[in-house]
Amino acid sequence: MKSGIKLFFYHLRKNKVGFAGFIVLLALIFMSYILPYFVPLDMETRVNEIFKPPSWKHPLGTDFQGRDILNQIIHGGKDVMNVAFMAGLISTAIAVSLGAVSGFVGGKVDMVLTSIADIILTIPHFPLLAVLAAFIDFKSSVGLATLLGLLSWPGAMRSIRAQVLSLKERDFVEAARVLDLGTGHIVFKEIIPNMMNYIVMNMIFSMRSAVYSQVGLIILGFVPFTSTNWGVMIHYAWSRGAIFFKGSLMYLLAPIAMIALFQWSLVSFARALEGVFNPRLRGE
Amino acid sequence: MAPIIELKHIGKSFMVKRGIFSEKKEIKVLDDVNLTIEEGEVLALVGESGCGKTTTAKIIAGIHKPTKGEFLYRGKNVWEMNKEEFERYRRAVQLIHQDPYASLNPTMRVFDTIKAPLLRHKIVEKRKVYDKVLELLEMVDLNPPEEYAFKYPHQLSGGERQRVTIARALTVGPEFIVADEPVSMLDVSIRLSIIELLKDLREKMGVGFLFVTHDLAMAKYFALEGKTAVMYLGKVVEYGNTRDVIDNPLHPYTQVLLKAIPEADPEVTRKKEMPKLRSLDVPSFLNLPKGCRFHTRCPLYMEGFCNKKEPKLRQVSSTRKVSCWLYHDEEGNVKEEAFKGVL
Numbered sequence: 001m002k003s004g005i006k007l008f009f010y011h012l013r014k015n016k017v018g019f020a021g022f023i024v025l026l027a028l029i030f031m032s033y034i035l036p037y038f039v040p041l042d043m044e045t046r047v048n049e050i051f052k053p054p055s056w057k058h059p060l061g062t063d064f065q066g067r068d069i070l071n072q073i074i075h076g077g078k079d080v081m082n083v084a085f086m087a088g089l090i091s092t093a094i095a096v097s098l099g100a101v102s103g104f105v106g107g108k109v110d111m112v113l114t115s116i117a118d119i120i121l122t123i124p125h126f127p128l129l130a131v132l133a134a135f136i137d138f139k140s141s142v143g144l145a146t147l148l149g150l151l152s153w154p155g156a157m158r159s160i161r162a163q164v165l166s167l168k169e170r171d172f173v174e175a176a177r178v179l180d181l182g183t184g185h186i187v188f189k190e191i192i193p194n195m196m197n198y199i200v201m202n203m204i205f206s207m208r209s210a211v212y213s214q215v216g217l218i219i220l221g222f223v224p225f226t227s228t229n230w231g232v233m234i235h236y237a238w239s240r241g242a243i244f245f246k247g248s249l250m251y252l253l254a255p256i257a258m259i260a261l262f263q264w265s266l267v268s269f270a271r272a273l274e275g276v277f278n279p280r281l282r283g284e
Numbered sequence: 285m286a287p288i289i290e291l292k293h294i295g296k297s298f299m300v301k302r303g304i305f306s307e308k309k310e311i312k313v314l315d316d317v318n319l320t321i322e323e324g325e326v327l328a329l330v331g332e333s334g335c336g337k338t339t340t341a342k343i344i345a346g347i348h349k350p351t352k353g354e355f356l357y358r359g360k361n362v363w364e365m366n367k368e369e370f371e372r373y374r375r376a377v378q379l380i381h382q383d384p385y386a387s388l389n390p391t392m393r394v395f396d397t398i399k400a401p402l403l404r405h406k407i408v409e410k411r412k413v414y415d416k417v418l419e420l421l422e423m424v425d426l427n428p429p430e431e432y433a434f435k436y437p438h439q440l441s442g443g444e445r446q447r448v449t450i451a452r453a454l455t456v457g458p459e460f461i462v463a464d465e466p467v468s469m470l471d472v473s474i475r476l477s478i479i480e481l482l483k484d485l486r487e488k489m490g491v492g493f494l495f496v497t498h499d500l501a502m503a504k505y506f507a508l509e510g511k512t513a514v515m516y517l518g519k520v521v522e523y524g525n526t527r528d529v530i531d532n533p534l535h536p537y538t539q540v541l542l543k544a545i546p547e548a549d550p551e552v553t554r555k556k557e558m559p560k561l562r563s564l565d566v567p568s569f570l571n572l573p574k575g576c577r578f579h580t581r582c583p584l585y586m587e588g589f590c591n592k593k594e595p596k597l598r599q600v601s602s603t604r605k606v607s608c609w610l611y612h613d614e615e616g617n618v619k620e621e622a623f624k625g626v627l
């Protein structure tokens with residue numbers, strides 16, 4: 001019998017694109033969380049090196065204050081990823097627990113929970129976030145992540161509720177009831193594993209949208225930015241006129257490319273996970 | 285002693301709504317069903333699709349709650365039991381589903397499926413669970429058991445899956461098994477081996493069975509020493525020893541059902557004289573015929589009688605019950621001359 005982790009990698013490797021996504025994701029995580037310990041953040045202004053094109057000294061060139069762009073890319077991922085992971089976790093946790101309760105219990109509980117979800121769904125998120133940004137201090141990424149998570153669960157919750165509604169009528173759930181295996185077993189062993197890939201997909205998609213909302217807020221300047229991050233870089237590249245200089249294209253392109261790469265790695269990794277969670281897709 | 289399973293005037297209805305403005309309508313899927321099953325007895329429940337067989341099975345398995353009447357397990361109403369009694373009932377009565385492709389969780393290996401009830405009900409210690417699972421798999425003829433234990437349902441054939449569901453039902457040591465058409469979804473070639481397995485379990489372990497089927501031949505094969513009940517549109521129309529019911533059917537519906545079984549030899553089937561049904565359509569539950577429910581199709585229909593009043597299931601001999609105006613009158617007096625030649 002193979003162990004869990006071995007099995008995980010065995011099935012992951014079967015999907016080549018997914019495995020590539022997994023590797024890229026690992027690389028990005030390594031770059032953003034571990035590399036900063038070895039490469040110190042250098043934010044010193046060098047007037048003589050403003051908007052320099054890529055060179056050996058500055059592989060991606062320099063920004064409007066003569067600072068190294070590669071250095072900022074390395075240090076700028078942590079914030080974006082922190083918010084993405086936290087917001088994804090929070091929104092998925094809410095979506096799964098409320099969706100499972102709503103679908104399993106039904107009746108009035110279901111009615112109340114789905115109407116709450118509907119109300120939140122109808123609120124346009126981005127303007128709301130922009131307005132809230134004026135009142136709430138987003139200095140810590142935890143605050144922003146919580147807010148993004150609290151706003152993004154209803155869609156996933158509704159689809160998880162629908163899945164639970166269909167799964168709970170299946171014969172194998174009925175068999176578990178006849179065997180008196182208990183509600184806990186039915187929910188966590190019979191129903192949730194059957195929608196695990198669905199849950200993971202939802203989590204990754206909510207991480208994806210958290211990245212966009214967060215970066216969007218920063219680019220537009222709604223969130224006061226205190227640290228280096230990819231969103232802040234795009235904001236400055238835009239507002240300080242990097243697009244008008246031939247040599248400084250990288251200041252705008254590098255953070256955009258990193259964000260796109262991060263999103264791509266998430267989505268393709270999610271697809272590979274489908275094979276891990278669904279035994280029928282493993283093709284044994 | 286009280287019989288193990290007793291249905292008393294059981295009725296089950298569902299509410300349906302057609303369209304936004306129409307009123308809710310009640311569909312009586314079961315109407316005044318009375319059945320008694322003694323310890324270790326086999327009862328075959330026969331009828332065509334949609335007659336309420338599966339609903340009856342699910343009421344006995346405790347999945348559906350009857351809307352009328354009482355369902356008793358060992359003399360106690362299941363839906364008024366305290367927690368302890370209900371748990372005992374749950375373990376004593378098990379269900380085998382019709383479709384083995386739907387009744388096994390696709391994300392669980394055979395081992396996990398069988399392990400769960402063993403551990404939940406503390407039937408074996410944790411370290412002995414593996415041996416117990418293998419023992420159960422061996423009992424249902426899945427050999428070698430070590431190989432089957434770590435397979436996923438999608439890696440098994442229909443017959444193998446059904447064996448796993450049987451092993452799962454056996455984990456809790458049931459006294460009574462509700463088998464809801466356990467072989468109808470399987471290939472004809474493996475049906476017999478599954479039936480043999482169930483028969484074997486019955487003989488070795490003394491497990492009682494409710495064997496739901498639409499196939500009279502299967503009912504005869506499995507429940508030859510037991511009882512047979514024939515259902516039509518939510519009512520039991522005939523009840524008796526399997527041999528009697530099948531060799532000497534009394535109710536016109538049973539007679540027609542028996543005639544409808546095709547013979548292996550097409551020559552014989554073609555030459556067989558088929559009874560003349562008045563209509564081939566089964567009436568809808570939403571629009572049940574007045575009087576006897578079978579009168580719209582009955583070949584022995586008596587005008588002005590069958591379409592006026594509904595007959596009740598009446599005792600016509602010491603072991604036989606039938607609900608047909610041919611055999612008894614309204615007061616329950618048996619018209620002996622009607623079946624003198626038959627019995």
